[in-house]
Amino acid sequence: MTDKSASHGSVAIEQDYQLDEPxxxxxxxxxxxxxxxxxxxEGDLSDPDAVHIEPGKAISYRxxxxxxxxxxxVVTFQIHPEPGGKTRLQIVHTRPASKFDQLHQxxxxxxxxxxxxxx
Numbered sequence: 524m525t526d527k528s529a530s531h532g533s534v535a536i537e538q539d540y541q542l543d544e545p546x547x548x549x550x551x552x553x554x555x556x557x558x559x560x561x562x563x564x565e566g567d568l569s570d571p572d573a574v575h576i577e578p579g580k581a582i583s584y585r586x587x588x589x590x591x592x593x594x595x596x597v598v599t600f601q602i603h604p605e606p607g608g609k610t611r612l613q614i615v616h617t618r619p620a621s622k623f624d625q626l627h628q629x630x631x632x633x634x635x636x637x638x639x640x641x642x
Contacts, residue, residue, distance in 0.1 A: 534618055534619075535617040537616075538613070539612070540614070541609065550579055553602075554573075556571060580602055583597050596616060596617060596619075598614065598616045599616075
């Protein structure tokens, strides 16, 4: 898994999986709602319809995030055929950068001044 800052003010997490199944079977699991709901519940999606599709290659869904960010993000599933009828599945989860990300990235020696009042 790779956590990286993507361009244009967003944060992305990338994951790669080697699957023993053929690309066509993986594509069906990503695109048929009854199959997709087994591993990606519709309640986690902002919209069950894909926001971007490249048939047989990639599909993106808008997701509803919980936690301090509590916004929306986009998860993209990319299918790459591998030798022997196997599949490499790349998942890229992207969300806009938030004020929490900016605070987290500050170094301890960047001269950031934070004043606290003592009671």
